Structures are given as structure tokens and as C-alpha cells.
Amino acid sequence: MSTTTSRRGDSLLALRFEAGALRAIDQTALPWEERELILASAEDVAEAIRRLSIRGAPLIGVAAGYGVAIALARDPSLKSLELACEVLASARPTAVNLSRSVQRVHTASLRAHSDADRAAAALTEARLIETEEEAASDAIARHGARLLGGARRILTHCNTGALAAPGRGTALAVVAELADRGTLERALATESRPLLQGARLTVYELSKLDIEHELIVDSAAAGLLAKGAADAVIVGCDRVAANGDVANKVGTYGLALAASAADIPFVVAGPTSTIDYDCPAGAEIAIEERDPDEVRFAGGGIVTLPHTSCRNPAFDVTPAKLVTALVTERGVASPVDACTVAALRPG
Amino acid sequence: MSTTTSRRGDSLLALRFEAGALRAIDQTALPWEERELILASAEDVAEAIRRLSIRGAPLIGVAAGYGVAIALARDPSLKSLELACEVLASARPTAVNLSRSVQRVHTASLRAHSDADRAAAALTEARLIETEEEAASDAIARHGARLLGGARRILTHCNTGALAAPGRGTALAVVAELADRGTLERALATESRPLLQGARLTVYELSKLDIEHELIVDSAAAGLLAKGAADAVIVGCDRVAANGDVANKVGTYGLALAASAADIPFVVAGPTSTIDYDCPAGAEIAIEERDPDEVRFAGGGIVTLPHTSCRNPAFDVTPAKLVTALVTERGVASPVDACTVAALRPG
Secondary structure, three states: OOOOOEEEOOEEEOEEEEOOEEEEEOOOOOOOOOOEEEEOOHHHHHHHHHOOOOOOHHHHHHHHHHHHHHHHHHOOOHHHHHHHHHHHHOOOOOOHHHHHHHHHHHHHHHOOOOHHHHHHHHHHHHHHHHHHHHHHHHHHHHHHHHHOOOOOEEEEOOOOOOOOOOOOOOHHHHHHHHHHOOOOOEEEEEOOOOOOHHHHHHHHHHHHOOOOEEEEOHHHHHHHHHOOOOOEEEEOOOEEEOOOOEEEEOOHHHHHHHHHHHOOOEEEEOOHHHEEOOOOOHHHOOOOEOOOHHHHEEOOEEOOOOOOOEOOEOEEEEOHHHOOEEEEOOEEEOOOOHHHHHOOOOO | OOOOOEEEOOEEEOEEEEOOEEEEEOOOOOOOOOOEEEEOOHHHHHHHHHOOOOOOHHHHHHHHHHHHHHHHHHOOOHHHHHHHHHHHHOOOOOOHHHHHHHHHHHHHHHOOOOHHHHHHHHHHHHHHHHHHHHHHHHHHHHHHHHHOOOOOEEEEOOOOOOOOOOOOOOHHHHHHHHHHOOOOOEEEEEOOOOOOHHHHHHHHHHHHOOOOEEEEOHHHHHHHHHOOOOOEEEEOOOEEEOOOOEEEEOOHHHHHHHHHHHOOOEEEEOOHHHEEOOOOOHHHOOOOEOOOHHHHEEOOEEOOOOOOOEOOEOEEEEOHHHOOEEEEOOEEEOOOOHHHHHOOOOO
16 A cells, blocks of 8 residues: 555546556545555455445446456456456445446456456456546536536535546536636535545545535535525436436435525536436435444544444435436436436437 | 433433522533533523533523523622623524523513512522423423324434423424324434534433434435335424524424425424514524534544535524424414414413
8 A cells, every 4th residue: 555646637546557456545534644545356346345445436337347357367267257246246236337337347358259368358348438437527527517607606415526436527527627617616515424525525626626615514505505505506426217316425315405495406417327227217226225333423433322223325316307407428418307318328 | 510410200401400500411421421510600601502511492591591590699780680691692693592581581680679689580580481491391292292193203303302491392302202102113313413413412312211213314314204214304493483484403494395395294393482573584583603613523523624614504494384383382383374373472
């Protein structure tokens, strides 16, 4: 492990494949410590995804692709391929990018004619996924900035920047693009309990980007939106159903209700790799329930009696009708419904 | 200071007047430490209110009444009276109970014919306020339990039990009454960031009352309500405007939106001392903005970069139209509007 993080120009590089291993910023240690993990096996990568050292729907997809390639570089057998795919695809259940990315690398590997070719094919596909997601991030930033050009103050939830996706991210890439264009006055970031991705990661990214921002507790958002504190809300997504329902970080649905009540746009940004056309509606999406200790602890300290029973859903589902627009690299769906979402389908 | 808390039978006694001083459980130390503060001056009481050692709209009203009496017991002059009233009434801005209680003790004191009588008159009025609020709590519990008799799982926010009001409290008194009647299956408690009154105090009270409960982060409420996790939401109130708009702990408005979307009752419980008939609508209510460090820290640890700019409104306003019923000691207003709220006016 090294203590220096990687940058590409001004932008943060959440992970990079180098010398046969995946090097990733340990996002559980941010913003206080910039620590790099070196992940040299599929199990290492899966574990980093499970414990949220690597997180964000597009980023875990990219990481999982490299995870398969790493396994095949060590042992190119079909058994090794299957084992790696299984451990990686099952690391987290909600974001579809993970299983889709593993599936892509799996398919590419099987096309290889020899064991030796198999590892190379996997790595080529993993790199292609990363390149595609990086290009998607740029396109999302442009489409989103066009859509929200008039918004001077934007509220965002969780972390959706360069730590969540290749390139500049998804929703936060739009915020950054608006800042670059000089029209953004300020971002409002929710802390995003239980794991505080807003307070820890979004504030960290906004600080590095020199974007004016204010942090709030999650439950302050609705009242502040009612008082006109933001002109729009933009969030990412972990899985979008074919009908446009959006599974995203817990708290997203409440923000959508509050934005609707305040009559301001509620925008979801993500690559089309996040759309699951095999999932008809949000009710079908598996919502991960995580360790109750994530609720019992915050900021390193316990916040309740030690054995308190907790529920800890990591995501919630926002009905398509509350989403003003879905911004992808292939364009913007608005209104968001089965028809407009189908129109974004590649090929 | 002693380390033993006071109980009356099974119920928790958040404060008691004894030997010329106000003894209060230091609520900032709960649930880990049961520490009693001995407050021997109006300034001591005001400071305990400011730092939330004593909190909850009805309870700070009662404490402030005793604060005036304590000042007059030491120095019964009119100057002492005015000083005590000023420091206590300005301790916190949002709950109307505070200024109203101070005003009542002030008026009662001025009716006294001598300095000696003045201190006695103040103490008598302070005790009367406490007795009235205790009776109000019992009546609220009965009215609320009748209203919500069919609710087996109830979500509540912040802390509204015996630590927030004399007797068994307000909203949590209704939950406790339903548990006593054997119809309640479980309470769902929000943690109530930033100061975690739900995680620290409500969980503590529910544990002592042996009521089944689960703790969630604030932003999980909307998604869980959409999935049918509760049959009703009940909260307290810090100030109710004449038109029925409710100022309460930040996050209340978001819960009201979520309850409305889930088509379940959203009930507000509080004594009529919390209704401000001089305030026409919620937009007129002063919303306290507290120290940004309350957002920057949680569970004793820092959750973001040290100098992050934060907004920290302690309350928000829920429009009357989102409130299914307002439960007071004088009965239930439902629907909640200027007309039904006026009908609750004493005298």
C-alpha cells in the first residue's frame, strides 16, 4: 500500500490497473486519509467492493471487470473464470453494473481460443468497459449541464463524482460541468447516513474542485427545498428499471418527494449500463440490507444503545413519475417512462 | 451532581424542583450516562436549555417557569424578575412554550403584593404549569390511542417521551399507551440527526418501557413507509401556527410528505401550550439555526472535513394540509385548519 493517491491531471483517479493488480483509493478512509489499496485477486476486489472501499455503481462495474482479468492472469482455466465471476457478481446485489460487467468479461473470455488468449481477452474487455464509462461520464456532464443550465444552486445526495465512476462521475460530473461553465453558484450536499458518502466523499471532491458548497444532514433537505434553497436536485442511480423507476442510495426517494413538492426538477444521472431492461419495475429490484452496525455507529462513535435492533436498507426506489429527467450518455429521457427509457437502449 | 436519575414509579422524571434548585437529567449524556444536573440560577437553567441538556417544547416551558421562581427565591426584586425572564425566554427561539411559560410566571409574580409573596407566587405558577402539562400528557395519550387504535407499527421522529415533556410525553406517550393496551407491535424510531435524539433518547425510553422497536437512519423512512413498514407516523411539535402549520424537529416535513405518499396517517401530538394563536402561519415561525459543528460531528467523531460550511436548521415547517390530525389534551383537530385549531383554544 502507498499513501499517495493517483490523479490524472486535475481529476481524481479512484482506481487504475497497473502491473497486474488493481490499485484503488480506499474510500472508507477518506477524507482523512488518502490510502491506496493494491488488489491482486478477484476475492480482494470483491471484498473491497463489499466493504465499500470501491463504490458507486459504474465504478464497481469497472472494478469487477478488472477483477476477472486479474484472476485469469494468474490462472486462465475455465474453472478460475467461473469462480472469479461468481465471487465478483455476488459482492453486492443492487447495482446492475456489477453483474453486467462481469458477464461482459465472461463472454469475451469464452471467445478466446486458448488459455493464454483468455487472460488477454478479459483484460481487453475490462479496459473497454472503463473507457466506455469514462466517455459516458463526459457525455452525461454535457447533457446534464445543457438540461440544468439555469440552475444556480443544486442539491445532490450521496457521492456521484470521480470516486463513484470513471471520469468525473455522473450527477456530480454535471455539477462540476456547470461550475466549469461559471453558472453554478453553490452545491448543497447531504451527508448521506449511514456511511456518510456525502459528508466524506462529496465534500472532499467539491473541495478539490474548488466548488462552493454547504453540507446538511439528510433530513434538512426537504425543509430547505421548500424554502427555495436549491433550483434543482440531481442524484445518481444504482439500477434503473425498464419503466424508469430508480433504485439509488437510501434517501433518494424522500428527496424526490421534496423536490416535487417544491416544484423543482429532480434529475437522475447515470450511464445506460445502469439501466436493467430485464427488470420491469422498481418493485422487482433487490434492495441490499447492510450491517446494522452502520446505523449504530457514526463518525467512529456509537450513536445508540449497543444492542439496538436496526433496519439498514442501503437503497430505496423512486417511482419514474417523480423523476423529471434521466440523463445518460445516450441522451436525456424526459418524461421518464417505459417508452423514453426504451429509446435509450443501445443497438 | 449525582449519578442517579429520578423515577416516579416506572416513569422517567426528566426534571424535578427540590430544595430551591431544578434537578434535571442531562440529556446530552444519555443513553450512556445517567447524570443529574443541579441548576441553581435562571442562567443555569437557560444554559441547560440552550445546550439541550433540557429539551422538548413542553419540558423547556416547565423548566423556564422554575427558572424564574429560582431567581426570585434568591432575589425577589422586580429587576431580578425582568432579568430572569429575559435570559430564559431568549434561550431558544422556536418553541412557543418557553416564552409563554415565562410570561405566565412573570404575570403571576407581578400580582404579588410584596417581595416575599413574589417568589412564592412564581413557584406556585411554575408548579401549576408542570401539573397542567402532566395532565395534558395523560389526555394526549388517551386521545391519540383512540385515534390510532388500529395502528400496529408506528414510526416516530426525534424524542417526544418522558424526556421531552412532563408525564409520559406527547407523541411517544401515545405509542406507550398503545403498547399498554396491547395493540402495538413495534415502534420504528428515526435517529434524528444531527443530535440523534431518536437514536439516543427515544431508543433509551423505548428500552425502559420494554416496547419492541427498530432504529433507522432518517433518510430510510420514506422508502420504508412506501413499502408498508408502518401504519402511521406520529411526531411532536415545537410550535403550531393558528392555521395548523407545524414547526417541529428538522425532518418532520419530509416524513409528512412520505406518509402522505404512502397514504397513512401523519399525526402531530402536543399540548395546546404549543399552539401560537398569534402566529398566523408556519412561514412566520422563527426557525433556529444551530452550531454547524452539530452537523460536522456525530457519535463523538468528525464526519467531514473540519472547515466544511454547513447549514443546520433545527426545525422545519409542515403545512397543515399534510397533517392528518393534531392531538392535544383538549381533543383532536382533524382535518387540521384554522377552524379546527381555533376550536382547541382554551377559554
